[in-house]
Amino acid sequence: IWKECSRHLDEDVQSITKSVVNHVQTSLARQAYNIDDLGAYQAAALSVRDNLLVNWNDTQLHYTRKAPKRAYYLSLEFLMGRTLDNALLNLGLKSQYKDGIKELGFSLEDILEQERDAALGNGGLGRLAACYLDSSASQDLPLWGYGLRYKYGIFQQLISPEGNQLEAPDPWLDNQNPWELPRLDVTYDVRFYGHAERIGETGRATWSGGQEVLAVAYDVMIPGCGTKNTNNLRLWESKPKRGFDLNSFNAGNYEGAVESSNSAAAITSVLYPNDHTTFGKELRLKQQYFWTAASLADILRRFKNLGKPISEFPDFVAIQLNDTHPTLAIPELMRILVDEEELRWDKAWEIVTNTFFFTNHTVLPEALEKWPVPLLEHLLPRRVPERHLQIIYDINMQFLQAVEKKFPGDRDRLARMSIIEEGVPKQVRMANLACIGDRKVNGVAELHSELVRTTIMKDFVEFYGVSKFANVTNGITPRRWLDQCNPELSTLISKTLGIDKTVWLKDLTKLEGLLAHTEDKKFRDEWAAIKQRNKERLAHHVQTTLGLTVNTHAMFDVQIKRLHEYKRQTLNILGVIHRYLTLKAMTPEERKKTNPRVVFFAGKAAPAYYIAKLTIRLIVNVARVINDDPDTKNYLSLYFLPDYSVSLAEVLIPASDISQHISTAGTEASGTSNMKFCLNGGLLLGTVDGANIEIAEEVGESNVFFFGHLTPAVEDLRYQHLYHPVPVEEKSPALANVLNQVSAGLFGDGGVYEPLLNTIRQSDYYLITDDFDSYISALNMVDEAYLDKDEWVKKSIRTTAKMGKFSSDRAIMDYAQEYWNIEQTPVPSS
Numbered sequence: 001i002w003k004e005c006s007r008h009l010d011e012d013v014q015s016i017t018k019s020v021v022n023h024v025q026t027s028l029a030r031q032a033y034n035i036d037d038l039g040a041y042q043a044a045a046l047s048v049r050d051n052l053l054v055n056w057n058d059t060q061l062h063y064t065r066k067a068p069k070r071a072y073y074l075s076l077e078f079l080m081g082r083t084l085d086n087a088l089l090n091l092g093l094k095s096q097y098k099d100g101i102k103e104l105g106f107s108l109e110d111i112l113e114q115e116r117d118a119a120l121g122n123g124g125l126g127r128l129a130a131c132y133l134d135s136s137a138s139q140d141l142p143l144w145g146y147g148l149r150y151k152y153g154i155f156q157q158l159i160s161p162e163g164n165q166l167e168a169p170d171p172w173l174d175n176q177n178p179w180e181l182p183r184l185d186v187t188y189d190v191r192f193y194g195h196a197e198r199i200g201e202t203g204r205a206t207w208s209g210g211q212e213v214l215a216v217a218y219d220v221m222i223p224g225c226g227t228k229n230t231n232n233l234r235l236w237e238s239k240p241k242r243g244f245d246l247n248s249f250n251a252g253n254y255e256g257a258v259e260s261s262n263s264a265a266a267i268t269s270v271l272y273p274n275d276h277t278t279f280g281k282e283l284r285l286k287q288q289y290f291w292t293a294a295s296l297a298d299i300l301r302r303f304k305n306l307g308k309p310i311s312e313f314p315d316f317v318a319i320q321l322n323d324t325h326p327t328l329a330i331p332e333l334m335r336i337l338v339d340e341e342e343l344r345w346d347k348a349w350e351i352v353t354n355t356f357f358f359t360n361h362t363v364l365p366e367a368l369e370k371w372p373v374p375l376l377e378h379l380l381p382r383r384v385p386e387r388h389l390q391i392i393y394d395i396n397m398q399f400l401q402a403v404e405k406k407f408p409g410d411r412d413r414l415a416r417m418s419i420i421e422e423g424v425p426k427q428v429r430m431a432n433l434a435c436i437g438d439r440k441v442n443g444v445a446e447l448h449s450e451l452v453r454t455t456i457m458k459d460f461v462e463f464y465g466v467s468k469f470a471n472v473t474n475g476i477t478p479r480r481w482l483d484q485c486n487p488e489l490s491t492l493i494s495k496t497l498g499i500d501k502t503v504w505l506k507d508l509t510k511l512e513g514l515l516a517h518t519e520d521k522k523f524r525d526e527w528a529a530i531k532q533r534n535k536e537r538l539a540h541h542v543q544t545t546l547g548l549t550v551n552t553h554a555m556f557d558v559q560i561k562r563l564h565e566y567k568r569q570t571l572n573i574l575g576v577i578h579r580y581l582t583l584k585a586m587t588p589e590e591r592k593k594t595n596p597r598v599v600f601f602a603g604k605a606a607p608a609y610y611i612a613k614l615t616i617r618l619i620v621n622v623a624r625v626i627n628d629d630p631d632t633k634n635y636l637s638l639y640f641l642p643d644y645s646v647s648l649a650e651v652l653i654p655a656s657d658i659s660q661h662i663s664t665a666g667t668e669a670s671g672t673s674n675m676k677f678c679l680n681g682g683l684l685l686g687t688v689d690g691a692n693i694e695i696a697e698e699v700g701e702s703n704v705f706f707f708g709h710l711t712p713a714v715e716d717l718r719y720q721h722l723y724h725p726v727p728v729e730e731k732s733p734a735l736a737n738v739l740n741q742v743s744a745g746l747f748g749d750g751g752v753y754e755p756l757l758n759t760i761r762q763s764d765y766y767l768i769t770d771d772f773d774s775y776i777s778a779l780n781m782v783d784e785a786y787l788d789k790d791e792w793v794k795k796s797i798r799t800t801a802k803m804g805k806f807s808s809d810r811a812i813m814d815y816a817q818e819y820w821n822i823e824q825t826p827v828p829s830s
């Protein structure tokens with residue numbers, strides 16, 4: 001049997017080399033002897049793509065034939081990262097390709113590095129969408145993603161000599177992208193501005209004038225793990241409807257001739273790099289309407305092919321709105337049903353409210369999406385009653401009448417619940433519209449969902465009842481976030497559990513089987529050795545990219561996420577300074593007894609977020625001083641790794657001993673990197689916030705390091721800051737000392753940092769002063785725990801073993817069963 005298998009494998013390897021060489025010659029039009037790593041990557045990718053295409057076609061055909069109810073995930077962000085490694089693993093072809101590529105004189109590891117990340121997202125929300133696609137395919141669920149094909153993804157981050165963040169464009173499509181299939185025949189017209197008129201007896205509306213733009217589909221194949229099912233991510237590109245204006249051209253006005261085509265192409269040119277703020281930009285609203293209109297038209301066309309009556313739409317279609325960004329889909333579907341399908345308002349509304357589901361990702365008031373009425377009015381005209389803004393007004397009127405009926409005379413309540421916020425200008429509250437137009441609303445972790453119910457959606461809970469407001473705790477795909485990024489650990493787990501990896505990767509609760517081995521010294525040693533090699537891999541990366549040498553015998557302490565005041569990178573860097581000052585004050589003998597620590601930061605700041613950028617500058621300049629100090633550098637060093645990305649996360653996460661998730665309680669909706677670190681055996685230092693709480697519930701509080709005030713205290717503390725302020729010196733002398741040292745210029749011109757330090761000295765909205773001392777004691781507890789290496793490794797194993805709950809497979813099945821009512825539809829293996 002073994003001979004038989006290896007013969008097959010040989011055949012596989014032969015056919016792989018043949019297919020790769022074939023692509024070199026025919027697709028790339030190059031000579032096989034004259035190819036570099038990039039060429040080898042492209043040829044290998046095209047060869048893998050051939051495999052994906054077969055499965056993708058079979059899957060789409062199977063779905064069409066079986067006609068199950070389908071789900072659609074509308075997200076303005078899909079933070080996919082690289083594809084080749086993931087596709088090889090999901091197809092089960094990695095070792096064959098490794099051999100085949102080697103036979104051609106290349107190393108698979110090297111050519112994988114050639115791929116650019118698809119970075120069409122800012123952070124957590126976009127990466128969550130990518131994990132859900134992987135899980136939907138792996139669980140055989142008929143789900144498609146819909147998004148935009150931005151020409152430029154999230155900006156590339158550079159760090160200037162002064163330590164400032166600089167932004168450069170991310171031209172990720174400059175090398176051709178083998179993972180997408182242009183569908184030049186799948187297009188829709190989308191219209192902006194212009195005006196609508198009633199025609200004929202029926203009073204149907206037609207729209208004329210304005211700007212017409214073409215939406216062109218690009219399909220990205222999403223392979224499942226250990227299944228033939230390969231789902232689809234459809235991304236829209238905007239194109240001018242007409243090439244250029246011939247009249248202007250003939251009149252010699254060449255600029256004018258291409259003006260409209262430029263503005264059409266602009267719609268999908270760039271991802272907005274802001275998470276949590278900045279509303280009111282016309283182009284962003286245009287993106288949202290362009291994308292929802294094209295996606296809905298496409299979904300409707302597919303539904304119509306079934307030949308079912310429109311009243312059955314919700315029996316065949318469920319649409320998940322990833323945050324409020326696609327909320328215009330609600331009035332758009334109303335427009336289609338009323339204007340084009342000629343349904344009565346009530347009937348249309350019933351269909352709409354049975355089709356959409358809405359996920360909220362934040363309770364921060366400043367992050368709730370609002371759009372000025374005049375802007376919407378301008379973009380989506382309201383000449384006739386059936387147009388968007390009028391539709392929004394009509395939805396609002398009917399809704400408020402129902403509220404008035406239930407709570408007569410409660411004008412404040414009406415004002416709070418209205419879709420329209422009074423003021424100059426009036427604003428459309430997208431979260432209210434999304435809530436009113438949806439079947440169900442969910443938050444992304446238990447605490448967060450509870451906060452949704454008790455704060456931003458309190459009135460709506462009182463109106464609709466609590467059952468409309470539920471929770472689906474986020475998850476992560478263990479394929480990318482363990483098997484792919486930490487192959488050695490994956491192998492050790494399969495060996496220890498005595499099962500094939502596809503089994504536990506698709507039923508992550510199986511990891512609990514590791515608990516039985518925590519007392520096995522040999523297993524623990526292997527576990528620890530893998531962590532050590534992952535630390536060396538990260539050190540090697542830092543050495544080759546930044547030319548810096550990292551001490552791999554120190555504890556690796558990692559905080560990687562978007563820069564934001566609520567995430568409190570500032571607390572971390574002030575803690576580092578405190579540690580530095582403490583070390584400086586010690587004798588050399590005392591220092592030797594301390595636990596050496598290397599601190600890593602990575603993350604991007606929104607380009608206009610001044611305080612976040614100043615935090616980066618402080619981190620970079622503290623690193624310069626600390627890493628250069630001969631007294632302390634063996635005990636404490638600090639690195640800010642530029643241009644954080646999915647690929648960088650894949651190197652950082654497996655290398656971490658401890659990671660920090662230290663948001664002010666009640667502010668981080670869930671967090672998902674916390675789950676990734678723990679899955680890779682890193683311990684967690686965090687606040688009682690978001691999914692940290694559920695992680696602690698799973699692994700036991702003795703295996704995590706918690707600190708800080710709890711959510712119910714936050715509001716009171718903020719009130720005290722405003723009305724009974726206490727100087728930092730009194731609250732935390734240690735912190736006051738740190739702030740003074742920064743001001744005094746220990747890390748270069750102190751004045752530069754005053755605006756940042758003043759956010760703490762003054763209103764301190766995110767409670768740095770209140771949590772600082774407890775944070776420092778938590779850090780000390782981490783040090784103490786790390787001294788007992790054996791016990792630390794046990795904690796690490798226990799943590800990984802209890803991560804079953806956080807697989808995105810669990811989350812996606814929850815959506816499938818409790819929200820969308822869709823069924824697993826496996827493609828038979830031929």
Ligand code: 26Q
Pocket residue numbers: 122123124125126128272274275276277278279284325361362369444474668669670671672690
């Ligand atoms: C909205 C309008 C205009 C411009 C930008 C935006 C915008 C863009 C991105 C608003 C928010 C985002 C991203 C939010 C985000 O990533 N939230 C995170 O979602 C994760 C997945 O649920 C959670 O784990 C994190 O807690 C949450 O912060």
